[in-house]
Amino acid sequence: MASRLAPPRTAGTYVRRLVVVVYLFLLVIWPVALVVQKTFEGGLDNLQTALSDPVVTDALQLTVVVALWAVAINTVFGVGISLLLVRYEFPGRGVLSALIDLPLSVSPVVVGLALLLAYGGTNGTFGPALEDAGLQIAFATPGIVMATAFVSLPLVIREIVPVLQEIGTEQEQAATSLGAGPWQTFRRITLPSIKWALVYGVVLSLARALGEFGAVKIVSGNIAQQTQTATLVVEQKYQDFEKGSAYATSFLLALIAVAALVVVTILRPKDDTDGH
């Protein structure tokens, strides 16, 4: 953006650059590199051991299923609530807008506790009634999906809302006045303009969903090959001194998350935030 006339570089420029690079190297780059290195210490052995272990593969499968459900729910909910918050006037809108952010500031452990208090099979407020009706939430997949959806709930909304505010309603109004129905207006006008924000929000949610640990640990009951997700396997394998498998599983989780981020960074048109 404003790099018309780069200011002269002084000694301070280099000192600042050095401090930042060293800080990030010690805090993030080196530790992450070490985990990658440890994963591949014996060639592909660690990955092969991990991927032939049914405990790990079942957990990975569960994680993917749960993450997809949570992301799908959050996408539909997120787009809907963003449109309502930006385009409509209703009592309590400001409060709702503030409350939407709440999940980001709640400890995962508290999320787990809250869901357990509501949907726990024996003491939960709704749990026993739901189980009588044949729906088990706590210590089963629905509970894990809910915990995951909870922690990643605001991510799509936070990306879409500013874009919706920015684009305004003129085009939508024009489409409506030309006879387009609400669905047609949304699909032809609104969706294309929020596309990138939506993709970015979805990727952030996916990364968060794949990596959730604390809330899932409490709600799932952590039963191997049944309700154990990939992050829970990492903990268990590490504590069981199967460090190779722990590193390999971590590596796979990190790979998906970081790859998704990098892909979106590359795909996303660089108009708003990047300086060049």
Place this chain on the structure above:
Amino acid sequence: MTIAPPLAPGATPRRRRPRGTGTTSLTRSSGLGLGIALTWFSLLVLIPLCLVVIQSIDGGWATFRETLTDPQTAAALRLTVTQALLVTAINVVMGTLIAWVLVRDDFRGKRLLEVVIDIPFALPTIVAGLVLLSLYGPESPLGVNVANTERSVFLALLFVTLPFVVRTVQPVLMELDRDVEEAAASLGASRFTTLRRIVLPSLAPAITAGAALSFARGISEYGSLVLLSGNLPLKTEVASVRILTYIENGNEAAAASVATILLVVALAAIVLLQIVSRWVARRG
């Protein structure tokens, strides 16, 4: 890219709302949509969280007071808040500096650093713990072993909260008009004066917002500490771990009491964030 979400929805400072943003009152179908959305939000978030608060005061204030005066719980809360504050202070300085370098400086590998900033946010927390353990654990190639000490809590929080201040300050710094700084300099202001009188006041709200997010995340952290801190009672045990122990012992009332304290602190951080955002919006 802006990851860890700078500002609350409803507040986009430094961008004027276009004129066409008309809001309308609810139609029948949008009313139905709102109903469904609110039901889901209540079932998933509001009711469960309310149940936590209700559970904590269910047994009267006695349970609450008893839990909080328990030496182990009090120590955990103290450690959590102290370390979160400490980490937030570091983030205010380092986060602003990193944002400054990313916006004002230009060098090879800068785009790589952009991705590096987001790694702590993208990485599963349990993996974050494992990652830190590889450099600062028993097998550290540096010979620095912080595992099972108070330092490990500090380190883990520093890692997971890295993106917050950077990502809130960066966009504001980008929009900052450099002409004003040049004008100040040409009028004889020293670099320090320009920084103090021109740059810092414009960045202050963003820094505060980032700090609030970083603090809220810090007090609630759990996953990255599991493998790293050893969860030693009275020493490295944080509030989240304390809640988990209470749940595992079947003492849900005590768990809810500690959880409520965390919720209140988190809410306070959000309110602060909203106030700050509004303040920026008014100024912008």
